[in-house]
Amino acid sequence: MQIDEVVWQVINRGHCSFKIKTISQNFCRNEYNVTGLCSKQSCPLANSQYATIKEEKGLCYLYVKTAERAQKPKELWEKILLSKNYEQALAQIDEQLKYWSNFIIHKNKQRLTKLRQMLIRIRKMRLKGFKELIPIKKKAERRDKIREQKALVAANLENAIEQELIDRLKNGVYNEIMNYNTKAFEKVVGQNQVEDEEEREQQEQEEEEEDYSDEELIFDPNDLEEDDEEDQEDDDEEDDKRLFQKQTFNQLRRDDDEVKDVKKKKPRVKLQYEEEEEVEDRKKQQIAF
């Protein structure tokens, strides 16, 4: 009724749902195939006497199929646990498959070896830890980058900063600075800045009030005195805004270089509130005066 030869002819020439054809080779998708290739010798369907090794949770099992159970698919495969010792396992294979065809015995041993090597590798990786490779998704990366930029623009930072500064002014953070004792102011400023004496002198000469906000809101006596300063103030404002921007985005970098750079642009005193703590300190100092 069932003869392997006939079965092989039908499967091979006709259609087998496990067969995968590639240009160079034919593979077998059947889970019980020893070699993974589609050939008469290694076809688990076309051989009524067959054996495979399968791995389950780190243990290797020998699955054996004989002609006697050919009609009972549920009981078809006999599952034999192999020893964890490699050599003993090989001996077990020899014992179980005694007098079987050399091909089957050899392939099973090969498969056992391969599986054991794989298990060793898995173990090693688990113990030593391994770098999990995550692929860079170009599309996603590109998309996120663009979205970041858009978010940056959408955040309207300049406006936010302006508001913040105005609020601070309202809150009276800069209150004292209006009518300032220049020397005292110098001292305070000087603590936070590394500068040459020349520059200091320069600053003293050209020192002026900082008016960060709308001129409508606050009356700046200095404005009346010197007209030049108005422009300077605006520039100051922008510069300060820029500075503030830098600070917030570069995570409050206390860069002296930055200070110097800014200074290079304009030969004036720039107040740099690099951290809010400093402002409070200054406040205290101001109050002291």
Next chain:
Amino acid sequence: MTSVPLVSVFSADDSTKVTAKHIPLPAVFQTPIRPDIVSFVHTNIAKNRRQAHAVNPQAGMQHSAESWGTGRAVARIPRVSGSGTHRSGQAAFGNQCRKGRMSLPIKVWRRWHRRVNIKQKRHAAATAVAATGIVPLVLARGHRISQVPQIPLVVEDKIESYEKTTDALNFLKRFGAFEDVQKVVSTKVVRAGISKQRGKKYRVRKGPLVVYFNENAKLLKAFRNVPGVEVVNVTRLNLLQLAPGGQLGRFVIWTQSAFAHLDKLFGTYRYASVLKDGYQLLRPLLTNPDLARIINSNQVQEKVQPAKTTKVLHEVQKKNPLKNTKAMDRLNPYAKKQRAAATAAIKANTKGTKKIKKNKALKKASRAAFNKVSAALNDATKAAVQEEQDIKVKYFSVQKGAAQAE
């Protein structure tokens, strides 16, 4: 031959329980597997379900188009008569033309159906039934039968009285057939192509085929709604169901009475079929088709002439005897002894000489000596060079002096 001439009948309620043991297998299951017959019959029988269709006979021809003939600098294809519209003067009628009729328009009187010899049809059916009893063929076809207790699966007649689909489902689950149904469910896809607009929206796989006998059986309705499952009466076994797509090995579930009826249907090798008038099961060409086994059997090998040893002129790859000792030995058997003698002679010659053991002191001394010598050499060369230079200087100064003098 690995045949199971005996089959167990399972209880419908309990897949582990067997209600009847050792029922002989109907002879149909011993029929030779003939995929060629099945393939031929299937391709023809599959055409019999077709409905006639045709293209509108007037399609593309409803013009009074005429060819303009030659001399007008246009192709000679018939052109639409008239004027006042884009269509006028455009090509018409030809299969190559836009809006033209197709070449060889389909006619209703196309030969839609094929007749196949009854005997062939019967042989095909028999083979298909036989193939349902061969596990690898059923597996190869793609059915999930790894949990089924037995192939062919024969169940007591109780399932014929199932009315509820739940009963049917539970039955399938009990016998490991549900995996096949699950496969059908999970692989249901929307069909590609226009057919989906023509009432064939889904492509559904084939699941188990349930074969019953009693005409009053209610299981038809019970199994009707289970996806993939088909139900058929034994007397009306259909090749299109037994070997869908011309592929042998459908997963079939038989009821006991259906199974018993097969002998009457197809007959045995002892007597012809009762119900198929004059039909005798196909006899195999070879009773034992395992050629390899036959050739290697003792009986054949005894009679077979010994294999002729082909004369080998030389080895596949020529080895140089002057370099390859084995090749040399093959040509000149005495070479081995010669070599041995030679090595012995060398040994004899070098017997007296002691192997010089370099010791450190010796090394040191020799190195010191070498350095001394090399140093001396260096000095000597330096001196020589210096001397030469002096001479040169002298010479040139002399020359200068001579020149100046001149």
